[in-house]
Amino acid sequence: MSPPDGLKRVLVVDDEENIRHLLLVVLKKAGYEPTAVAGGEQALELLSEQRFPVVISDIRMPGMDGRELLAEITAREFDTYVVMMSAYGGDEVAIECMKAGAYDYFNKPFTADEVVLLLRKIQEREVLFQENQRLREELDERFQFDNIIGRSDPMKQVFGTVTKIAPYKTTVLLTGESGTGKELLARAVHRNSDRAAASFVPINCAAIPENLLESELFGHARGAFTGAVKAKRGLFQEASGGTLFLDEMGEMPISLQVKLLRVLENDEIRRVGENKVESIDVRLIAATSRDLEKRVAEGTFREDLFYRLNVVHIRLPPLRERPEDVPLLIEHFLARFNRKFTKSVTGVEAPALKALLAYPWPGNVRELENALERAMLLGEGDQLALDSFPPQLRDAAAGGRRRRADDHDLSIKRRVASLEADLIARALEHTGGNRTHACKLLEISHRALLYKMRDYGIDVPARSGGGS
Ligand SMILES: Nc1ncnc2c1ncn2[C@@H]1O[C@H](COP(=O)(O)OP(=O)(O)OP(=O)(O)O)[C@@H](O)[C@H]1O
Ligand SMILES: [Mg+2]
Known part of the structure; x- marks a missing residue:
């Protein structure tokens, strides 16, 4: 040798x-x-x-x-x-x-x-x-893109699309419920483009009064309106060479939508109160939790702008459609909060995990993140217990199957995965965390149990006698 x-x-x-x-x-x-x-x-x-x-x-x-x-x-x-x-x-x-x-x-x-x-x-x-x-590395690659965690099929698709489109200056439209990671993804697109060294400038269209939004975006000349005592650069100029992230795009007033469309078509902006145009080089990423197509049908969103933004459309699935991502996300946030609070929480007790898997997460990843942060601060010991989590989660655990989030989900793969995780959590609960006994109840090998526990991020406190 x-x-x-x-x-x-x-x-x-x-x-x-x-x-x-x-x-x-x-x-x-x-x-x-x-x-x-x-x-x-x-x-x-x-x-x-x-x-x-x-x-x-x-x-x-x-x-x-x-x-x-x-x-x-x-x-x-x-x-x-x-x-x-x-x-x-x-x-x-x-x-x-x-x-x-x-x-x-x-x-x-x-x-x-x-x-x-x-x-x-x-x-x-x-x-x-x-x-x-x-x-x-393979694991990281498969389950993570930048800081974005996910191994479910829809998230893998998202990662695939981002990898393909990030380098190009194309406009990107991100849709998804609140807390699904739209801003996180927008930042990832920027970081993975050749614009990464320039600025990423976020603006929330819903948070700025309609009459100020235009000057905020395009800047204004001195004396353009009452109170405009100085000329001001707009966010488009701030984002020059980089990326402008228009959050809550669905809330943009229709008058401004026309102007934005012109900017996108000509790569030029005009400051409020000025006649001359300046050319700009900005990549636009827009996000919304609203149904833009519906808004187009209602006449509150311009169809031409919609098509212009919709060149690349990435939809972030709600968390309840991808329960297999929950254990990974738990692990990710535990690691992060362990660092932040210098704690050493190793996992979540079986009943708590069961609740985390059953809960429909209307606030999506943000809600999960907040629930874990709270539990880390309230909880004692190295495993998070169910009573450290908010009451609605405990209800979900008690409600059982009837209220399961995925009841309308017909994917066999997903349903089986969440059923398996549920059965394992219950078996461990029954045996007080004893894996040797649990695998007998489950009628699977000890080895298979360990693999599955790892896959689903199920942890058992050492003190309750792991039996292995
Ligand atoms: N896949 C993910 N992996 C890790 N963290 C995530 C993921 N998705 C979301 N998060 C975290 O959840 C929180 C909410 O994400 P983000 O702000 O990107 O959501 P959003 O879709 O922009 O929500 P909103 O529509 O309410 O603005 C952030 O702290 C983000 O880091
Ligand atoms: Mg956001």
């Missing part, structure tokens, strides 16, 4: 010529590409120029000794395994080195087998590490 290319280069550090020689011979024979130096200073010099995945260093050396070298390697964060050779100080010093970050040690005198075996151990560990890294 010869070492993989990434692990071939070994740096040997020893002041004794014969030890260096011996190691060079042994390592070369085993397929490595060793280099040897006589002291810590030389080793550091080499390490700052080249990468050595493995360093084998003597401890006692004149000048910079092995311990000092190890400390430097750790401090400078060289990505390398350090193996110590101990002769004089014995095991104690070697163990001290391991506490300081060395991977392992061997005693002098050593046999060739001993050294090679140790390197093979490093090799195995590195392969494992990289495999884990790859799996983790």
Whole structure:
């Protein structure tokens, strides 16, 4: 078994010529590409120029000794395994080195087998590490786009569309109920475009009085209206080279809709109270929780603008249509609030999880986020209990099947997933968290139970006897 290319280069550090020689011979024979130096200073010099995945260093050396070298390697964060050779100080010093970050040690005198075996151990560990890294990256890739979490089919579709359209200057229309992540997605589109270095400028059309919205967007000349004592740049200019996010687009007054359409068609704006136009380079993302088509039919939204905005339309599904995202989101927010509040909550107790899965989440992800924040602050212990959650959630848990959010959902996959999660939560509840007993009730293997628990983010408090 010869070492993989990434692990071939070994740096040997020893002041004794014969030890260096011996190691060079042994390592070369085993397929490595060793280099040897006589002291810590030389080793550091080499390490700052080249990468050595493995360093084998003597401890006692004149000048910079092995311990000092190890400390430097750790401090400078060289990505390398350090193996110590101990002769004089014995095991104690070697163990001290391991506490300081060395991977392992061997005693002098050593046999060739001993050294090679140790390197093979490093090799195995590195392969494992990289495999884990790859799996983790794959996981991240699949379930997350930027900070947006989701593994349900509709969310995967959203990620796919965003990846495709983000780089182009096309207008994007985001629709979805309140709290489904429209602004989050708009920011992700901006960050994943070549405009990322310029500004992302959000404006809420519903929050600004109708008579001010135009000057807010396009700027105004001095004296354009009462109170306009100075000329002012508009948000379109602020967003120059970047992205303008028009939130609550459905609330834009119809008079302004005409002007906006002209801006989009000509890439030009005119400040209020001015005749000359200026050209602009702004990408527009519009969002609304309203049904724009209905508004068009009613005559409160201009059809031509609607079609102009609707070039790329991304619909964010309500949370109740994607219950399989709930456990992932819980995990995501727990991690975030653990950091924010320096807590170490590890999960949600089974009855609480059941409630979180059954609740229809009219406020969508924002409501879930708030519920978890509240529970983290109220709750004690490392598992969130049902009584830390708002009353409407507890009702949902009590209401059971009748009020399940997905009762009208006919997707077998989704219904089965939420049924499974529900059964597992109940089985664990029945057994006081004992998994060995729970898998018998569920009539699945212990292993399958662990996988499913992980998939659904179901956690069991250690104190109630995990049974595994
Ligand atoms: N898929 C998701 N992953 C992680 N966090 C999310 C996700 N969706 C929404 N959030 C979080 O939920 C909250 C609400 O999201 P956001 O403000 O983007 O919703 P919105 O659709 O703009 O809502 P509104 O229509 O009420 O303005 C934010 O804190 C956001 O970070
Ligand atoms: Mg919003």
